[in-house]
Amino acid sequence: MKAISYQEQPVEEYVIREKPYYVPVKDEVEIFTAAFENNLPVNLKGPTGCGKTRFMEYMAYKLERPLITIACHEDLTASDLIGRFLIKNESTQWNDGPLTKAVKNGAICYLDEFVEARMDTRVVIHPLTDDRRVMPIDKLGIILHAPPEFMLTISYNPGYQSVLKDLKQSTRQRFVAIDFDYPPADTEYEIVAHESGIDMEDARTLVDIGQKIRNFKQHGLEEGVSTRLLIYAGMLIRSGIDQKEACRAAMIKPITDDYELQKSIDEIITAIVE
């Protein structure tokens, strides 16, 4: 069986070559490193856009492992992860899925929003997350043994799981869990300024507004404004958009359709900006 060249994808594409910008908040780097050393899978718990993806890039860089990220969704099948046969030029060739690629290459596999995946996908990781650390590929009739460098991580947003979309205990209890949240104000100033290219003063204003908006979670806001959106606002400002308009386009309209909430938040912005 000769594999076609574009399948032998150089896993180097997944290597992160430049140190990602990441400001640690608590002891998340140490716990993650200890889990990596003990071959334990890790579950990153936290809200949208608070830096989980960036943290993964940072840890992959630090631990010198390729990072293979998979955005989970309800139509992601086990075959999408493991691989499948494709018919090529009259013969059938096996095509590694991203999880198989990660196991073979000792990469860190990051299953983003794992709870969105279908049941078959969620169960696929079971033999990889107990002390067997194997992945049977039934279609090939083989069992892959994960090298020590392979690590499995998932992310999970406890803020919006329903009864239907919950992690089963038999899955949850396979992971060391690390909590994530929006960074503290001082850290967030720094991040927003660094990422959007505005000065610290402007960054401070945006973070102040962001924190006030996050308090609206008690008043019906589904989820607070993410650090990512603060950075968007900064970028629009840097491109010459009026500060208030930039906040509206990047921090109010993206997070809610509720007219009353929008108005209340708008008043906050006006009060701070002027």
Place this chain on the structure above:
Amino acid sequence: MKAISYQEQPVEEYVIREKPYYVPVKDEVEIFTAAFENNLPVNLKGPTGCGKTRFMEYMAYKLERPLITIACHEDLTASDLIGRFLIKNESTQWNDGPLTKAVKNGAICYLDEFVEARMDTRVVIHPLTDDRRVMPIDKLGIILHAPPEFMLTISYNPGYQSVLKDLKQSTRQRFVAIDFDYPPADTEYEIVAHESGIDMEDARTLVDIGQKIRNFKQHGLEEGVSTRLLIYAGMLIRSGIDQKEACRAAMIKPITDDYELQKSIDEIITAIVE
């Protein structure tokens, strides 16, 4: 692997060669341009037929990018966007989907009514909408890096989202959002006259009726009459259909099946037309 010619579709087909007729209402052109410059994805929020599609054509013309539009629906799969293998003359060939085509050619990709798409489709855009700006094509085993000219935009009608069809925060917070609404009366006169070929007086009558109908939203009308339907009415009038009949065929019967509502709106038309 020789690709069959009709697959190498010249992306020029998607280039808009004539300046589309568009009358800006607020600062939507500036915000969109700033988002484009900063590689930020944009979400156009607003009701049916108020000009979002025309705005996209206008911006694509202005920014000199091809525009690839995809009408989303609940059966649109990730493969429909990304591409798939097809068996041709005994060998298998890869066929780029419209999103892949947009990424490769630095086009603007417009996912119309994005919330109608299935979950797997919605998640496909995640790696394209954070700072990675990549699109992994698992079936080819490659990762496409989007060029700076590539831009992703979606549209979203907050007026009729149900609980089941809502944008998840983890998706929403990836987009700068711009609000759209029916144009102000002066602008709408101009548009209706220009597009349907009737004179300003007739256009004014149609816009007056349209605005009165939109007030019925408080009285049970699901959505106001769109600018597009005003133009339809104008066209029928220009073709010799009686003004009242044209309004009925283009502005009442299309928007509601409710007999009482139809009658009330009919009275308004009669009052204005006569």
Place this chain on the structure above:
Amino acid sequence: MKAISYQEQPVEEYVIREKPYYVPVKDEVEIFTAAFENNLPVNLKGPTGCGKTRFMEYMAYKLERPLITIACHEDLTASDLIGRFLIKNESTQWNDGPLTKAVKNGAICYLDEFVEARMDTRVVIHPLTDDRRVMPIDKLGIILHAPPEFMLTISYNPGYQSVLKDLKQSTRQRFVAIDFDYPPADTEYEIVAHESGIDMEDARTLVDIGQKIRNFKQHGLEEGVSTRLLIYAGMLIRSGIDQKEACRAAMIKPITDDYELQKSIDEIITAIVE
């Protein structure tokens, strides 16, 4: 790519060569003609069996366009409309769907009971029903531009739409709408006599009964008896079936299973026939 002959279906099969029998009721012919001239899509609204299909045949004949009719249903896919690849004699050939055929040949495409179609099918028509008038065929990587002669029409029965099967405003507002109803008595006499071959006296009796039955809609009848069923009754009578039995077989039993309703309608028939 050589197409196999039976795929090159001569669109002449869809040309209506004899003038269909149709008696206009209001200004439906004029509005339809104006819509055709302005390239506007049309929505025929009305109950079962009141002549919408015949009207379409009549207009196609009058406008000298082929008529391609598609009965929509919840399993009709976008590919059923657009086309698909088929494997033939070791190679793959494209097979135009009926909508593609209509666009290519400048035919009138009639999507009967459009609201029964799946969402992907309904959305397929969007780019054909705004001013772009195009149909992207992603699988071929081409964009078809509809010629001016192409026209898209749908039918819609407002009488029995549920919440689940409703036309979205973003679809509705793309169509000029024409209301249809059972023809007035004088016209219906004529139609029944002409179509079933019975004399005017018998036709009058059938139409009288039909109109009385239609009044039962207030008493729990789901939908009135259609002109088509009056014609069926006429045909049975012409074949020698007793008038009362013919009415039972063609006008009572087809429309309801409710024993009480059947009995009440039977009494009406007995009163009129005897």
Place this chain on the structure above:
Amino acid sequence: MKAISYQEQPVEEYVIREKPYYVPVKDEVEIFTAAFENNLPVNLKGPTGCGKTRFMEYMAYKLERPLITIACHEDLTASDLIGRFLIKNESTQWNDGPLTKAVKNGAICYLDEFVEARMDTRVVIHPLTDDRRVMPIDKLGIILHAPPEFMLTISYNPGYQSVLKDLKQSTRQRFVAIDFDYPPADTEYEIVAHESGIDMEDARTLVDIGQKIRNFKQHGLEEGVSTRLLIYAGMLIRSGIDQKEACRAAMIKPITDDYELQKSIDEIITAIVE
């Protein structure tokens, strides 16, 4: 395209060569014949096992047409009816479905329990049941015109339709309808004796019991005992099974699992048999 021999199925297999035993009850033979002469589709309405299938065999024999019967169910697809392509020896061949076969050969097509079919299947018959009498086969790109001998019939049991499984008015109003019920006692004696081979006295006893059981419909019995089950009981008796045991095995246990109902019916049997 050479068709493989077993596909060219001789439709003679569907010809009924011996006169089926059928005892007419009302004017069903005349109405069916008139419908056949006028090319009208027919709907047989009635409970389980009261002779609808036998009636169809009788009419097919009398009208000298082949009879193609299709048992409908919720997984029956349009392709199951129309046909599909199959890959055979490196080329693709079309395989007529039973409905296509019926249309081509001018057979009578009987769709048993039509309401159980999926929507796409139900809609397939629309163009065959109005005055066009055509069947488009999109996959072949052809339109079949039904010959005058072709007739479409369906059966429908009004006794157990739910809201979900109801015939739409736009389908119902395409059919002349004939009511069926259990035959009157005199006819049923004759049928049971003839079909099971027992003498008239025993047949009378079984029919008496059957009619008493049917009265239990007011007391919670879902549906009465069919003529077919009376015949089963007769057969068991003829094979030497005790009369009471035969009635239990063929007339009580098949129709209900309710212990109380079983006991009440058993008492009736005991009273009549002893």
Place this chain on the structure above:
Amino acid sequence: MKAISYQEQPVEEYVIREKPYYVPVKDEVEIFTAAFENNLPVNLKGPTGCGKTRFMEYMAYKLERPLITIACHEDLTASDLIGRFLIKNESTQWNDGPLTKAVKNGAICYLDEFVEARMDTRVVIHPLTDDRRVMPIDKLGIILHAPPEFMLTISYNPGYQSVLKDLKQSTRQRFVAIDFDYPPADTEYEIVAHESGIDMEDARTLVDIGQKIRNFKQHGLEEGVSTRLLIYAGMLIRSGIDQKEACRAAMIKPITDDYELQKSIDEIITAIVE
């Protein structure tokens, strides 16, 4: 069309060569035999593990017919029963399903837990269970006529049918029905001793316990303990497991997860065993 050898499966594999151990309870052997002689299908009604499968093996041995058993479930398709085409070495070959094999070879076909099958599967048997006794194989375009030796049987557990999983009357009324229940104590002693290899004294103890457990059905036990589980307990005892532990492992823990119920049953066992 040359069939590949392993498809020409010798139906002898399904012949039962040794007389199965079966102790008749009522007249079930006579009724089944009479049904076989009259070509009537049979429905075995009764709870789990009371000997229906063994009865079928016994009757197949007695009537000298092969027995083809199919465990029904909600994913069993009509094709699973009838057969399908498979691509083998560049050509397509037909592969008989188990029902087809049974019809061709005049076997007894036993559809275990028939009500679990999907609708299409349930309807497949209709033409085999009325006086036509045919099976159309649409994909081959042929109609199989069942030989007189072919017999169709189903099993059905009235104890746990829900509204969704009920046999339709149009299916039920096609079958002669035979009731099954746990055997009377004397018979059950004998069976347990014979099958597990323990002595009659021990068997009596197990049957006594079993009957007491069955009385718990009024106290919330879903279903009584089957004869099969009594045999399991006997086997564990013969292998040296303590009598009480054997009863727990084979007769309590398998039938309920309810702690209170388990404790009550445990007390019964203790009382009897000690």
Place this chain on the structure above:
Amino acid sequence: MKAISYQEQPVEEYVIREKPYYVPVKDEVEIFTAAFENNLPVNLKGPTGCGKTRFMEYMAYKLERPLITIACHEDLTASDLIGRFLIKNESTQWNDGPLTKAVKNGAICYLDEFVEARMDTRVVIHPLTDDRRVMPIDKLGIILHAPPEFMLTISYNPGYQSVLKDLKQSTRQRFVAIDFDYPPADTEYEIVAHESGIDMEDARTLVDIGQKIRNFKQHGLEEGVSTRLLIYAGMLIRSGIDQKEACRAAMIKPITDDYELQKSIDEIITAIVE
């Protein structure tokens, strides 16, 4: 039919070569052994992470059989278990599924969380779990007879079965059942120390905390903390993570998202650790 080499997977891969660390709690080893000797299938009932998988490895080692484990889920099909045809180099080859492999090689097959499997999968095991001990492979037209060494085992967590995901009595009553629970404190100290490499004192502390957390099940905790998570905590401690932080990351955050519960458990940890 020549099988391709990688399909002839040496079942030795499934042989467990080193004695797994397992501390028996009750008589589970004896009952399992007796069931194995009598060819009885076994059902392991118990909560997540209490050692069922390890027990299976231990028994497979002890009984000298290969162990083939399959994690069940709602998308696992019967074909996934039994096998399927794959097209390879122009011909079709059969690929044994894991269950077929287990039957052929006399292995122990362990269906983990069996109740998660789809119905068709659950029914597949029926003929293997009664005295026939056969597995029909319809697609090959063969019946596999299981050798005496083959054993079928399932696991089942009674703690979280819903009405929808319950074992049917007709399945349950095919298995001898063994109860599992968290090991007694003395055993658990030993296990945690042995598996994580910490000393007995630290292990005692973790087990004490673990047992206190398990008492929270009455206060809304879905399931107690598993022995596996105690081991995780031990590993983090051994890697230098602070004891309290290790408990949080491995014993609190993985098992609940409830903030109040987390706080209460945190207090317990603080009280014990300090």
